[in-house]
Amino acid sequence: MIDSINLNILNIASIIPMLVLIGFGIFLLGISIFSRGLSRQFYTAFCILAIALDVGFILGFSNQSSGFFGLIFIDGISILSILIISIASIFFLPFSLSKNDFFEYNIPEFFALFLIMLAGYEFMVSSKNLILIFIGLEISSLALYTLIALHNNKSSVQAAIKYFSMGAVSSGFFAFSMALFYMLTNSFEINEIVLNASKSNLQGNILLLTAFIFMVVAVGFKLSLIPFHAWVSEVYSGASSAMAGFISVVPKVGILVIVIRFFEGFVKFDFVWIENFVLILSILTMCVANILALVQNDIKKMLAYSSIFHTGFVLSALAAGSLQVNIGIFYYWIMFAFANLGAFAFLWSRSTNLVMSYDKFSGLVKQNPTLATIGALFMLSLAGIPPFSVFWGKAYLMSSVINAGYFWLAIVMAVNSAVAVYYYLKLVVYMFLKDSMGDGVYFANLSNPMKFILAFASLGSLFAIFMSQNLLQAIKWYVSGVIF
Amino acid sequence: MEHILSLIIIFPALAAFLGMLVDEKSIRTYGICMSLIEFILTIFVWFKFDTSIDLNFIHQFGLISDFGVSYIVGIDGISLFLVILSAFVTMVCLIALSIKENLKHLIISILFLEMAIMGAFLSLDAILFYIFWELTLIPVLYIIGAWGGKDRIYASLKFFIYTFFGSLLMLVGILAMAYFYHKIYGIWSFSLLDWTQMSLPYDVQIWLFLSFFIAFAVKIPIFPFHSWLPYAYTQAPIVGVIMLSSLLLKMGTYGLVRFLLPLFPQVSINFSFAICVFATIMVIYAALIAFSKDDIKEVLTYASASHANIIVLGIFAMNEIGLSGAVFFMVSHGIVGAGMFILVGGLYDRRGSFSMSEFGGLAKTMPKFAFIFALLSLANVGAPLTSGFIGEFLSIFGIFKNSPWIGFFASLSIVLGSIYTLNMFRRLFFGRLIKDENKNLKDASKNELFAVVPICILVVFLGIYPRFVINPIQISVEKSLSFVKYKDERELKLKENNDR
Numbered sequence: 001m002i003d004s005i006n007l008n009i010l011n012i013a014s015i016i017p018m019l020v021l022i023g024f025g026i027f028l029l030g031i032s033i034f035s036r037g038l039s040r041q042f043y044t045a046f047c048i049l050a051i052a053l054d055v056g057f058i059l060g061f062s063n064q065s066s067g068f069f070g071l072i073f074i075d076g077i078s079i080l081s082i083l084i085i086s087i088a089s090i091f092f093l094p095f096s097l098s099k100n101d102f103f104e105y106n107i108p109e110f111f112a113l114f115l116i117m118l119a120g121y122e123f124m125v126s127s128k129n130l131i132l133i134f135i136g137l138e139i140s141s142l143a144l145y146t147l148i149a150l151h152n153n154k155s156s157v158q159a160a161i162k163y164f165s166m167g168a169v170s171s172g173f174f175a176f177s178m179a180l181f182y183m184l185t186n187s188f189e190i191n192e193i194v195l196n197a198s199k200s201n202l203q204g205n206i207l208l209l210t211a212f213i214f215m216v217v218a219v220g221f222k223l224s225l226i227p228f229h230a231w232v233s234e235v236y237s238g239a240s241s242a243m244a245g246f247i248s249v250v251p252k253v254g255i256l257v258i259v260i261r262f263f264e265g266f267v268k269f270d271f272v273w274i275e276n277f278v279l280i281l282s283i284l285t286m287c288v289a290n291i292l293a294l295v296q297n298d299i300k301k302m303l304a305y306s307s308i309f310h311t312g313f314v315l316s317a318l319a320a321g322s323l324q325v326n327i328g329i330f331y332y333w334i335m336f337a338f339a340n341l342g343a344f345a346f347l348w349s350r351s352t353n354l355v356m357s358y359d360k361f362s363g364l365v366k367q368n369p370t371l372a373t374i375g376a377l378f379m380l381s382l383a384g385i386p387p388f389s390v391f392w393g394k395a396y397l398m399s400s401v402i403n404a405g406y407f408w409l410a411i412v413m414a415v416n417s418a419v420a421v422y423y424y425l426k427l428v429v430y431m432f433l434k435d436s437m438g439d440g441v442y443f444a445n446l447s448n449p450m451k452f453i454l455a456f457a458s459l460g461s462l463f464a465i466f467m468s469q470n471l472l473q474a475i476k477w478y479v480s481g482v483i484f
Numbered sequence: 485m486e487h488i489l490s491l492i493i494i495f496p497a498l499a500a501f502l503g504m505l506v507d508e509k510s511i512r513t514y515g516i517c518m519s520l521i522e523f524i525l526t527i528f529v530w531f532k533f534d535t536s537i538d539l540n541f542i543h544q545f546g547l548i549s550d551f552g553v554s555y556i557v558g559i560d561g562i563s564l565f566l567v568i569l570s571a572f573v574t575m576v577c578l579i580a581l582s583i584k585e586n587l588k589h590l591i592i593s594i595l596f597l598e599m600a601i602m603g604a605f606l607s608l609d610a611i612l613f614y615i616f617w618e619l620t621l622i623p624v625l626y627i628i629g630a631w632g633g634k635d636r637i638y639a640s641l642k643f644f645i646y647t648f649f650g651s652l653l654m655l656v657g658i659l660a661m662a663y664f665y666h667k668i669y670g671i672w673s674f675s676l677l678d679w680t681q682m683s684l685p686y687d688v689q690i691w692l693f694l695s696f697f698i699a700f701a702v703k704i705p706i707f708p709f710h711s712w713l714p715y716a717y718t719q720a721p722i723v724g725v726i727m728l729s730s731l732l733l734k735m736g737t738y739g740l741v742r743f744l745l746p747l748f749p750q751v752s753i754n755f756s757f758a759i760c761v762f763a764t765i766m767v768i769y770a771a772l773i774a775f776s777k778d779d780i781k782e783v784l785t786y787a788s789a790s791h792a793n794i795i796v797l798g799i800f801a802m803n804e805i806g807l808s809g810a811v812f813f814m815v816s817h818g819i820v821g822a823g824m825f826i827l828v829g830g831l832y833d834r835r836g837s838f839s840m841s842e843f844g845g846l847a848k849t850m851p852k853f854a855f856i857f858a859l860l861s862l863a864n865v866g867a868p869l870t871s872g873f874i875g876e877f878l879s880i881f882g883i884f885k886n887s888p889w890i891g892f893f894a895s896l897s898i899v900l901g902s903i904y905t906l907n908m909f910r911r912l913f914f915g916r917l918i919k920d921e922n923k924n925l926k927d928a929s930k931n932e933l934f935a936v937v938p939i940c941i942l943v944v945f946l947g948i949y950p951r952f953v954i955n956p957i958q959i960s961v962e963k964s965l966s967f968v969k970y971k972d973e974r975e976l977k978l979k980e981n982n983d984r
Contacts, residue, residue, distance in 0.1 A: 365589070369504075380622065385648075386615035395611065396551065399659040407660065414652040421648050425625070425641060433629035433637055468548045476550075 014067030014074055014126075017057045017082065018119040024050035025115035032108035040105040044093050047111045051093075051118065055086045064481065070189070071129050076481035078126045080330055081257045085121050088250050088337050089114075091456065094449035095242035095345070100352045102240070104150035117143035121254040130178045130188045133258060137174065137222075141167050144251065148239045155354050159238020166231045170221035177214035184208055194265040212274070215262065216281070222255045224308050225315070226285040229292075236304035237354060244300055245344025248307035249337045256311075256333070259318065260326060267321055279319040279409070285312030286416045293423045299356045302423050303343055306382060309420055310336050310390075313413060317397040320404035326479045328400045331472060332393030335464055339390050342378040342457030346371075349446040349454065361427060363436025371443060372431045374458050381461040383424035384417050389464035396472075485532075489541045489557040492525050492567065493603045496574075500595035508588050512581065515591035519575035522598065526571040533564055535959045539608070539677075547612075552662060552672030556608040561960030562811050563605045565953055566738055569818045570605065570731050574598045576819075577726045580826040580935035582833050583631055590631060594723065597623040601731050605738060610658045610674045613739075617651055617699075620732060624724065631721040639719035646712040650702035657695030661747070664688065680746045680967070683975055693751040696743050697759075703736030704792050706759070707766040717785040722829030725781070729788045729825065730818040737795045737814055741807070741964070745799070749968040750975050756800040760883060760890045763793040763800070768893065771900035775907065779838045780828050783908050787864060788821050790897055791876070797894050798879025802968075806882015807961045812954055813875025816946065820863045820872055823939040827857050830932050831912070834925050840908065845917030846925065853928040854913045856936050861909050863943045865902045871946035874954075 012019075028046060032038060058079055066073045093114075096105040104110040120140030127133050145167065149160035182188060184207055185196035202208045220228040236244045266274050286309055293305035314332055317325050347356055349371075365372040381388035386395075394417060398410045499518035506514045533540055539558035546554045559567065574594065583590060600623070603616030621644050628640035662674050665682055673679070684692070702709040717725050745752050767790050774786035795817065798810025828838070830853070835842055847854040863870035866877070876898060884891025917923060928936075946953060 366586075369589070385622070386611075386618050391615075392548075395655065395659065398656065399551075399662065402656070402659050402663045403666070407656075410656050410659065411653075414656050415649075418645065418649040418652050421645055422641070425644065428625070429629065429637055429641065432626055433640075465547055469546075469550060472548065472550055 009069070011065060011067030011072075014065045014072045015123075017054045018122045018126075020054050020057060021050060021115045021119040021122070024053075025112040025119070028108050028112045028115070038108070040096050040101070043105070043108060043111040044096050047093055047115060048090050050115055051086050051090050054118075054122075055083065055090075058082050058086070071132050072123075072126050073128045074126045076478035077257055077260065077326070080475060080478040081125045081253050082122050084253050084330065084334060084337070085118060085125075085250050088253075088341070089118055089246070091341055091453055092242065092246045092250070094453055095245070095348055097447060097449040098242075098348060098352070098445045099447045100445050102352070103152045104147070107150075110147060110150050113143045113146055117147065121251065124254045125257045128190045128261065130181065130190065130193075134171070134174055134178060136254075138171060140251065140254070141171070141222075144247070148235065148243055148247075151240050151243065153238075153354065155238040156240070159235045162238075163231055163235045166221065170218045170228075173214045173221075174218035177211045177218065180207055180211035180214065184211065190261055190265050194268070197266075198271075212266075216277070219255055219259055219262075220281070223252060223259070223311050223315070225281055225312065226288045226308070229285075229289070229308055232304050232308060233301050236300050237298060240352060240354065241300060241344050241348040241356070244304070245341060245348070248303065248344070249333075249340050252307075252311060253333060256314065256329060259315070260329070263318060264321060264326075275319055275321070279316065282312045282316035282319060283409075283412060285309075286316060286413070290416055290419045293420070296423070297357055299347060299358060299360075299427060300354075302426075303340070303347075306420065306423065307340065309416070310382075313394070313397065313416070316409060316413060317401050320401045320406050320409065322400060322404050323480060324400035324403060325397070327472065327475050328393070328397040330475050330479065331468075332390075332397050334471065335389035335393035336382075338457050338460035338464065339378050339381040339388070342374070342454060342461060343382060345450060345453045345457060346375045346378055349443050349450045350441070352445055358427060358430045359434075359437055361431050361441060362434045364431040364441045366436060367441050368443065374454055375431055376428045377458050377461055379424040379427050383421045385421075387465050389461045392464055392468055486541060487543050488525065488529055488532075489559060489606050490543050492522065492529070492571075493557065493599060493606060495522055495525065495599075496595045496602065497599040500592045500599070503588070503592045503595060506588070511588045511591050512578070515578045515581075515595065516575065518595060519571065519578050519598070523568075523571040523575050526568045529559065530564060530568060533559070533561075533956065535561065535956050538963060542608075550672065552666075552674050553611045554609050554673075554675060555612060556675050556677070557603075557606040557612075558608045559606060560963075561956035561958075562741055562964070563738065564956060565811070565815045566605045566734055567602060569734065569815050570598060570601045573726060573730045573818055573822045576822055576935045576939065577723050577826065580829070580931050581723055582829065582931070583721060583723065586630065590627065590723070593623040593626050594727070597627075597727055597731075601735065604735050608676045610661065610676060610679070610743075612674075614651065614655060614658060617654075617735065617739075618648070620735070621647060624728065624732070627724040627727070628716060628720040632724065633719040635715065636719045639715040643712050643716040646709075647702055650699040650709070653695045654699035657692050657699075660695075661692060676742070676746075680971075682747075683971070683978060684748075686750060686975075686979070689748045689751045693744060693748040693755065696739070696747075700736045700739040700744070703739070704733055704796060705736075705766070705789065706793060706796060707762040707769070710766065710770075710789065713785065713789055714782070717788075718779070718782055722825055722832070725785070726822045726825045729785075730822045733788070733792050734814050734818055737792065737799065737810070740796065740799050741811070745802075745968055746964060746971075749972040752800070752968075753802060753972060756802055757887065757890075759800050760797055760887065763796040764890055764893045766790070766793040767797075767897045768900065771897055771904065775900065775904040778840050780831070780840055780908060780912070781825075781838045783904055784821070784824055784828060787901065787904065788817070790901070791817050791864070794876055794879050794894060794897055797883045797890065798875075801879070801882030801886050802965070803882050803885055804958065804961055804965055805878055805885070807965060808954055808958045809875055809878020809880075809882055811957045811961065812871070812946075812950065813879055815953065816863070816871035816875040816943070819939050819942055820860055820870075823856075823860045823936045823943075824864060826932060826935055827853065827860065830928070835921065840911045842919065843912045843922060844915050844919065845913070846922060847913040848917055849922060849925050850913075850927045852933070856928065856933075856940055857913065858909060859940050859943065860936070861905045863947070865905050866898050869944065869947045871943050871950065873947060874950045 064075045117140045120136045124136030145160045145164040149157045185193045224232045289308035296302040384394045542558040544556045600619040607613045770786040770790035774783045795810045798806040863872040866872040
């Protein structure tokens with residue numbers, strides 16, 4: 001029996017990227033046993049190198065691979081989303097190198113957990129098997145809760161515990177939905193579930209509907225869609241600006257990939273109500289998130305609700321469902337990542353407080369016009385004003401929605417974008433048109449790494465038009481390799 | 485040489501960017517020199533302009549070729565004078581600038597605004613046009629919000645969000661047009677040169693027409709979409725008002741000529757009566773409000789809106805006379821409006837108030853000022869020998885040919901115009917000099933004279949010899965209208981074939 005075990009069947013090469021990250025995480029923990037008092041610069045550089053190595057390995061995948069008896073399935077969408085997750089994380093790591101030092105950046109556990117969390121996201125997007133998706137989801141979520149709590153502030157620990165308890169409930173729903181799908185279709189693989197469900201004509205089956213709804217609850221919680229958004233305001237205001245920025249960009253990529261796989265699988269087999277369901281959910285998300293963001297007095301909470309708005313925007317395009325929409329989703333998210341990275345870097349450079357009200361930036365243009373212009377650039381870019389980055393994402397997504405025939409949806413998206421302009425402009429108004437209060441605005445936390453990130457994000461937001469052609473072609477190359 | 489249009493667009497932006505290095509003391513001279521150079525560049529384009537070619541100086545390269553977005557700029561007779569107008573008005577309002585605090589940011593904003601306006605007038609790709617259209621909002625937000633009056637933040641935000649809403653509808657229209665182009669021809673393109681070849685079914689054309697029209701109607705403004713006008717204009721500083729009234733408004737009317745007429749000829753012809761009714765309502769309504777106001781800035785605001793709708797009437801007259809008159813009126817209205825607002829700003833700088841009751845009998849103390857003000861008021865009214873007459877008369881004549889009733893009501897604008905303008909002039913300059921503060925007011929200053937005298941010369945010159953300007957305009961208008969007629973006939977034929 002022993003000589004018939006052939007490790008090649010497993011295709012361990014398919015999980016090398018994840019293994020690299022986990023290995024480096026464990027390696028980091030190991031190093032810290034022998035050397036005490038290592039600096040945050042060391043940890044950050046180490047992590048960035050680990051992620052860079054990971055990117056290098058993932059770029060080596062040129063076509064679909066599967067491993068571990070079909071548990072791991074790497075296609076174009078996986079590679080693309082792993083690239084986005086990794087590269088975005090590389091740019092969120094130098095937030096630890098700001099002027100103010102924090103407890104969590106000086107312990108190795110933070111960075112090891114960070115790497116393991118990224119490995120969790122990578123597992124999540126590289127699989128079609130619900131169990132592995134669940135494992136990836138859980139690894140990354142648990143690590144994320146801990147990372148938030150490590151900020152060692154009462155609000156942060158509170159926020160992490162709230163996130164944890166609600167997240168646990170949603171994971172329970174995910175598990176329940178997995179069980180129901182297995183019961184109905186005898187499989188954990190997404191395409192087999194869909195195939196079996198359509199073969200047995202389960203379109204109207206109440207249990208399938210229940211399973212689907214439970215999945216929507218789980219996914220909706222993580223994506224912070226509207227009926228499941230209650231955790232957002234607490235968690236974003238409890239987490240530090242660095243962590244909040246990370247939460248608004250990176251985890252959503254993983255969940256969006258799950259949604260894409262699930263949704264397109266079902267829509268292909270004529271489950272018509274799913275399309276309407278996603279449409280209603282996403283339009284509700286867009287509208288309500290906009291209204292909630294309009295009334296906020298705290299910039300971090302405003303950015304939290306604005307990221308829900310952007311998620312809803314992307315999801316409503318998903319309801320239209322075509323290849324161009326898939327390309328558009330990733331394109332939009334990359335453009336949005338530039339602007340959001342910049343916005344949170346801007347907040348983090350100003351102050352590491354957990355509460356960031358608008359008058360922290362009053363009259364900035366008189367103190368420091370360059371920083372004021374950069375901040376205005378990020379806000380205007382998030383608002384969708386041409387020619388900055390998010391506008392191109394919006395134009396592409398709206399165009400793909402129109403091409404799929406949903407004209408009224410494009411109008412709804414346009415109207416919501418117009419409403420959203422107000423809360424982004426509010427910060428611009430405070431920076432440019434109001435007088436400064438008290439001792440003026442002083443960017444205490446601005447260090448060279450932060451300046452580098454601000455420069456990178458602003459160049460990306462400003463010159464998005466020039467890289468769009470190549471970016472779109474690259475995304476198209478990855479996404480169209482998908483075969484369900 | 486072929487890239488001169490791109491130079492005209494980029495130059496103010498570069499000047500604005502480098503202006504950040506200049507100190508507060510010399511920034512005003514810097515601004516005036518840069519706008520002068522820009523003006524010379526535009527005059528240079530006029531010299532090299534060839535009326536026999538459809539579109540001159542086309543500069544084209546792809547930006548996102550997969551998606552059809554490309555950078556195309558070109559100039560024809562219609563946009564030539566709007567470009568020259570923009571450079572001239574910017575130069576003139578920088579010369580007459582009297583704001584002292586935070587001058588550097590103001591001049592940098594004005595130069596950026598100039599770049600965006602030039603880009604909007606010159607671009608021939610719909611997404612590029614949209615980019616520049618939206619980019620104009622940001623400097624205006626800053627100018628109104630930082631140097632404006634009491635309610636400036638409210639006014640600037642209202643202006644921004646109202647206009648942004650209209651333009652987002654235009655964005656949906658643009659994307660839908662590209663979708664239809666892709667459906668018919670199989671390739672993506674946002675270029676106007678390609679879109680004018682398209683023939684769309686009539687019901688689709690109506691919706692697209694409306695989406696574009698609302699964006700332009702908010703800018704001009706035409707009757708139901710004018711509620712941002714009083715706030716933005718009264719709270720803005722004089723330089724902001726000049727840029728809004730002389731340039732941004734012309735962007736709206738230019739959009740009507742450049743987009744609506746060539747792309748949707750059938751709908752334009754069918755809807756022209758309804759649009760003319762709304763425009764006439766705004767003409768009379770704004771004129772009556774102008775008469776009722778005591779604040780001279782508000783009088784001029786409503787006067788500007790009233791005359792802008794005459795331009796709309798000229799455009800939707802759908803004949804050569806009306807359209808060339810409308811384009812000429814765009815230029816004339818721009819320079820006359822700039823001159824009048826500069827003079828009104830001068831009065832405010834002297835006395836700190838815009839109210840007519842503060843003044844009276846000023847002709848005794850400020851004779852030169854009164855003379856220039858009189859000349860520009862006559863141009864505003866549309867008296868013969870001024871450029872205002874040519875513009876107004878040709879536009880109203882054009883609409884009269886189509887519909888005598890609308891022409892009749894529109895010509896009331898001349899009557900009402902003289903009422904409120906001459907009334908304002910009488911209350912400001914004639915009569916007895918009652919207030920003591922007015923006795924020692926200085927006459928027109930050097931800056932004001934340098935700024936306004938060229939405007940007066942132009943107004944009289946164009947009033948006597950408009951041929952200079954009207955010739956290129958007329959040739960382009962003929963080409964564009966003949967194309968409209970050709971397309972209209974072709975679509976009518978297609979419709980008849982389909983019905984049979």
